[in-house]
Amino acid sequence: MPNPSLAVTFAKAEQICRNNGVKLTTKRKNVLGVLLNSSKPLSAYEIVDLYRTAHQESLAPMSVYRMLDILNELPLVHKLSSENKYLACSHITCDHEHQVPQFLICKSCGKVAEKAIQASVIEALKESINQADFQxxxxQIELQCLCNECANPS
Structure with missing residues (x-):
């Protein structure tokens, strides 16, 4: 039996796509599903392997990258630049305005937590950056951390 929370997430993802003039094709939905079912961020090549196993169908890595680019723009997925990996947005089903995400990345086990950054913090960073003559x-902020399980093993 399908996971009811996944059904809700896919319905919201379809609505987000529709609102942005993008179609959530079956393959895009399946790629999003691979990420939603993963407990850690995945590279495009890992997605290709898991997609093949789950759907008995091969996808070219370049096709996966294009799909990820589209899903990232919406944003239904996020790209972790420091890891060159992707994860599903943890706020797909939320109805509130999303703040800028920060990602806490465990360097030991690879677990990632997505947390919002207050707009005032980003504005202060922008001001500091502008004062240094940069733009x-x-x-997006990616912080290298240790999760509590890895920091305090039993």
Whole structure:
């Protein structure tokens, strides 16, 4: 029996796509599903392997990258630049305005937590960057951490 929370997430993802003039094709939905079912961020090549296992169908890595680019723009997925991996947005089903995400990445086990950054923090960073005669291109923050399980093994 299908996971009811996945059905809700896919319905919201379809609505987000429709609102942005994008079609959530079966393959895009399946790629999103691979990420939703993963407990850790995945590379495009890992997605290709898991997709093949789950759907008995091969996808070219370049096709997966194009799908990820589209899903990232919406944003239904996020790209972790420091890891060159992707994860499903943890706020797909939320109805509130999303803040800038920060990602806490466990360097030991690879687990990632997505947390919002207050707009005032980003504005302070932008001001500091502007004072240094630079311009901010991406406000996503990726922090290298240890999760409590890895920091305090039993």
């Amino acid at each position: 901010l291109l991406n406000s």
